[in-house]
Amino acid sequence: MYTTDLSGKGKGKAEAAVAEDPALVAAFEARVANDEFIEPKDWMPEAYRKTLVRQMSQHAHSEIVGMLPEGNWITRAPNLRRKAILLAKVQDEAGHGLYLYSAAETLGTSRDEMTEALLSGKAKYSTIFNYPTLTWADIGAIGWLVDGAAIMNQVPLQRTSYGPYARAMVRICKEESFHQRQGYEIMMHLAAGTEAQKRMAQDALNRWWWPSLMMFGPPDDKSPNTEQSMRWRIKRDTNDELRQKFVDITVPQAEAIGLTVPDAALKWNEERGAYDFGDVDWEEFYAVVKGEGPVAKERMQARVKAWEDGAWVRDAARVHAEKRAAAKLAAE
Amino acid sequence: MSDASKEWPLWEVFVRGKGGLSHRHVGSVHAADAKMAIEHARDTYTRRMEGVSLWVLPSAQITSSDPGDAAALFEPAEDKVYRHPTFYKIPDGITHI
Ligand SMILES: [Fe+2]
Ligand SMILES: [Fe+2]
Numbered sequence: 309m310y311t312t313d314l315s316g317k318g319k320g321k322a323e324a325a326v327a328e329d330p331a332l333v334a335a336f337e338a339r340v341a342n343d344e345f346i347e348p349k350d351w352m353p354e355a356y357r358k359t360l361v362r363q364m365s366q367h368a369h370s371e372i373v374g375m376l377p378e379g380n381w382i383t384r385a386p387n388l389r390r391k392a393i394l395l396a397k398v399q400d401e402a403g404h405g406l407y408l409y410s411a412a413e414t415l416g417t418s419r420d421e422m423t424e425a426l427l428s429g430k431a432k433y434s435t436i437f438n439y440p441t442l443t444w445a446d447i448g449a450i451g452w453l454v455d456g457a458a459i460m461n462q463v464p465l466q467r468t469s470y471g472p473y474a475r476a477m478v479r480i481c482k483e484e485s486f487h488q489r490q491g492y493e494i495m496m497h498l499a500a501g502t503e504a505q506k507r508m509a510q511d512a513l514n515r516w517w518w519p520s521l522m523m524f525g526p527p528d529d530k531s532p533n534t535e536q537s538m539r540w541r542i543k544r545d546t547n548d549e550l551r552q553k554f555v556d557i558t559v560p561q562a563e564a565i566g567l568t569v570p571d572a573a574l575k576w577n578e579e580r581g582a583y584d585f586g587d588v589d590w591e592e593f594y595a596v597v598k599g600e601g602p603v604a605k606e607r608m609q610a611r612v613k614a615w616e617d618g619a620w621v622r623d624a625a626r627v628h629a630e631k632r633a634a635a636k637l638a639a640e
Numbered sequence: 641m642s643d644a645s646k647e648w649p650l651w652e653v654f655v656r657g658k659g660g661l662s663h664r665h666v667g668s669v670h671a672a673d674a675k676m677a678i679e680h681a682r683d684t685y686t687r688r689m690e691g692v693s694l695w696v697l698p699s700a701q702i703t704s705s706d707p708g709d710a711a712a713l714f715e716p717a718e719d720k721v722y723r724h725p726t727f728y729k730i731p732d733g734i735t736h737i
Contacts, residue, residue: 349707399687406684410668413650419670420647476667483688625672626648632673 310370310434310458311363311465312525312547328353340541345471348414356540359533360470361415362431363542365422368408369433371401372426373607377441378450386444393490394447400487404480411472427612435593436523438601445498445505445512451491453513453520453558459484460554461524469541492561499565506566513562514570521585522593524551530590555583650699651677653684655691663695671696 332351339346346352375398382398385391409419425431436454441447462484465477498509525531525547537543545553555574562569573586596604648670654663666685671677677696686694705713721727730737 347707349704351707396687399683403684403687406669407667410650413668418647479666622646622648625676626646629673629676 310367310523311461311543312434312523312531337539340469340539343467343541344469345474346469347471355536356542357415359537359540360473360542361412361417363537364408364412364415364473365417365425366432366434368405368412368422369426369431370437371405371408373433373437373611374454375401375405376607376610377437377439378447380441381444381447384444385447390494397451397487397490400483404483407476407479408473411470411476414472423615427608427615429599429608432597434523435596435601436519438596438604438607439515439519440603442515443508443512445495445508446516448491448494448498448509449512449516451487451489452495452561453491453516454523455484455487455491456558457520457523457554459488460550460557464544465542467541467544473542495567496565499567509565510567513567517570518588518592521551521554521588522596524548524554526590526593552582555585559583648672648676651681651696652699652702653677653681654695654697655681655685656693656695657690658692663693666690668699669696 333353336346336350336352336356346356378394378398378401382391382394385394409422412422413419422431426433436457441450459481462477462481466474466481468474468477495509495513498505500506528534528546528548531547534543534546538546559569559574571586573584575584576582577584595601599605601607649672650668651671651674652668653666655666656663669677669680669684671680674696678694681694681696685691717723
């Protein structure tokens with residue numbers, strides 16, 4: 309998921325070494341356990357602050373990098389209606405990135421520090437965006453599956469313990485639902501189209517299904533930080549719980565439009581009242597986390613280029629503003 | 641790139657949802673000056689008719705109360721229940737009060 313902990317293991321050591329006033333820690337834990345919101349100026353443990361900065365900036369980076377696969381199809385959208393919709397959707401994702409960066413900045417990390425972490429490869433973003441968008445149907449599959457998975461994760465985060473993060477999530481969730489529906493609508497139309505269009509829709513589902521399941525992160529027994537994050541209310545359901553929920557909701561949606569989920573092991577389990585499904589290829593997941601995704605290099609190149617090409621604009625605007633401020637001061 | 645002084649300053653954004661409501665804080669944007677801050681606030685926070693008016697204010701200009709003083713500042717109000725109308729017992733049958 310956008311917020312899955314993708315950091316390496318053992319990073320908590322330095323954080324744990326900081327001695328903190330046990331009374332403050334206890335008061336903080338009690339507030340969080342009581343579902344109170346923590347606000348920027350409140351005292352918080354260093355590890356909570358660091359985990360949040362990592363999670364929120366990673367989430368923001370995912371929104372920003374997430375514009376690239378879809379941006380790839382804006383000029384080739386099949387008609388004006390689709391083009392206007394896709395533009396609005398991609399613009400929303402930019403907005404989501406900005407809400408989250410500004411929420412993360414309230415924790416004392418600057419926007420430039422976060423940008424630098426992304427561009428230098430230090431910070432992670434969701435693995436899903438390192439897969440290519442080969443056909444128009446991929447735009448449908450992304451809206452339906454990727455935004456669908458994002459919604460599943462983000463809805464509970466509207467009640468996350470850090471106030472600015474929770475408020476950003478409320479805004480984001482309001483906007484996500486259109487993303488998922490427009491994607492499903494694309495798939496629906498293709499699936500009801502010519503044989504070639506139907507094949508295209510099925511092919512997109514085949515390629516995006518497993519990467520979408522990976523978005524929820526490693527299995528629970530391989531996510532050591534889940535327990536602490538749940539206690540701190542910065543994660544509210546486990547990876548496996550969310551993944552199961554996603555499968556249960558999505559399979560009938562595929563069936564309704566005559567598409568087949570590419571999983572031979574998929575079977576309704578009457579007893580559990582849920583689908584049994586096959587194993588995710590975690591080797592592939594960890595390889596993509598490490599930067600070996602099919603288009604990982606292109607994604608980073610695009611972000612670095614945007615940042616570097618924009619440098620003169622940032623500089624010119626800043627110098628212009630400084631000059632005008634100085635002239636105004638002199639005139640007073 | 642990590643030179644913090646080169647970053648555009650941060651502005652807090654307030655939106656008036658519709659006529660008759662006060663402006664409400666919604667988030668922040670980076671911008672070189674006030675005019676650009678309004679433009680960025682418009683693009684970032686009002687894509688779905690969320691507002692009819694915007695305020696932007698340099699974040700550095702905000703003074704806020706210290707959470708550590710919250711008890712001293714706000715708790716004295718707790719034992720002043722007589723400031724609320726429900727404190728007063730008015731006999732049944734007395735109306736318009
Ligand atoms: Fe988003
Ligand atoms: Fe989205």
